[in-house]
Amino acid sequence: xxxxxxxxxxVLAAYALGIGGTLATVVWSWLVMVGAxxxxxxxxxxxxxx
Amino acid sequence: xxxxxNPKRFLSLARWMTPLFLAAGLVLVAVALVWGLxxxxxxxxxxxxxxxxxxxxxxxxxxxxxxxxLAIASLVFLVWRHPLAALAARGIxxxxxxxxxxxxxxxxIWGRPTWGTWxxxxxxLTSMLVLLFLYMAYIxxxxxxxxxxxxxxxxxxxxxxxxxxxxIINRSVVWWNSLHQPPSITMGKSAIDGExxxxxxxxxxxxxxxxxxxVLARMRALLAETQAxxxxxxxxxxxx
Numbered sequence: 001x002x003x004x005x006x007x008x009x010x011v012l013a014a015y016a017l018g019i020g021g022t023l024a025t026v027v028w029s030w031l032v033m034v035g036a037x038x039x040x041x042x043x044x045x046x047x048x049x050x
Numbered sequence: 051x052x053x054x055x056n057p058k059r060f061l062s063l064a065r066w067m068t069p070l071f072l073a074a075g076l077v078l079v080a081v082a083l084v085w086g087l088x089x090x091x092x093x094x095x096x097x098x099x100x101x102x103x104x105x106x107x108x109x110x111x112x113x114x115x116x117x118x119x120l121a122i123a124s125l126v127f128l129v130w131r132h133p134l135a136a137l138a139a140r141g142i143x144x145x146x147x148x149x150x151x152x153x154x155x156x157x158x159i160w161g162r163p164t165w166g167t168w169x170x171x172x173x174x175l176t177s178m179l180v181l182l183f184l185y186m187a188y189i190x191x192x193x194x195x196x197x198x199x200x201x202x203x204x205x206x207x208x209x210x211x212x213x214x215x216x217x218i219i220n221r222s223v224v225w226w227n228s229l230h231q232p233p234s235i236t237m238g239k240s241a242i243d244g245e246x247x248x249x250x251x252x253x254x255x256x257x258x259x260x261x262x263x264x265v266l267a268r269m270r271a272l273l274a275e276t277q278a279x280x281x282x283x284x285x286x287x288x289x290x
Contacts, residue, residue: 005163007098014159015087018105018152022079022257025148025264026072033068033267036274043278 057273060134064266071263078256085249093246102160104249108257109153113181114216116146116261117209120188121216124209127202134269136202137276139209140192141268145261147185154178165229173222174230177215184212 086104093100120142127135157175158168169175192205223232242250 007163010159010163011098011101014102014156018156021152025145029264029267033271036271040274040278043281
């Protein structure tokens with residue numbers, strides 16, 4: 001018996017995974033960078049306080 | 051080149067390059083994927099699944115290119131001791147691992163309707179899986195080295211040794227029998243029809259810019275953490 005597969009299901013699954021994975025990595029890296037730079041700036045300003 | 055190893059000079063460049071790379075990458079990827087999904091016609095042999103290649107090929111290229119860049123950064127760190135080179139290698143590792151995993155996942159999704167199977171243990175797929183494990187081992191090793199204060203030379207040597215896998219991945223479809231097709235693009239030549247090649251190149255350029263933006267963001271985060279930690283240590287010494 002021959003299995004019938006809808007190719008579009010596979011195309012859409014690959015696009016959802018590829019786009020979702022890439023965007024998640026971009027957002028995660030951006031948030032990590034913003035957080036780390038804020039902590040560095042906070043430690044710099046804390047040093048200036050008497 | 052050595053001048054850019056200065057953290058201040060690196061930051062002055064990275065501050066405007068990070069958003070520029072990410073924004074340009076997002077625009078190009080959006081254009082290429084809409085083009086690949088809605089404009090190009092189905093392939094004679096692959097049918098609609100040809101559209102998956104506009105994601106899979108850039109992921110494969112960046113997974114392999116990422117480790118090549120990681121190995122070069124490791125070599126620069128070992129030879130010239132530039133601390134920014136070690137940060138660059140660490141910054142490359144996470145997006146490299148993510149893109150390699152996405153390459154394997156999208157390849158597997160493409161393989162099911164095209165080859166009739168999700169996975170085969172052939173040379174190309176197995177060596178790509180080995181690359182993912184190498185990335186994971188490098189991330190664990192680099193984090194342990196940073197946390198425990200062990201020399202950063204150990205992950206750098208690992209990064210250099212792992213580069214042995216890159217020519218193996220590249221030549222695997224030539225050396226061994228494989229379901230995977232032989233290289234479609236070689237130096238100056240392409241076996242891909244222009245209708246598919248143009249969106250593929252746009253997609254590869256877009257994902258490469260995104261990869262570059264992610265690496266810069268992660269390098270900036272690592273540099274900021276190192277600077278904050280050094281400042282806290284100095285202050286603790288002053289108090290004591």
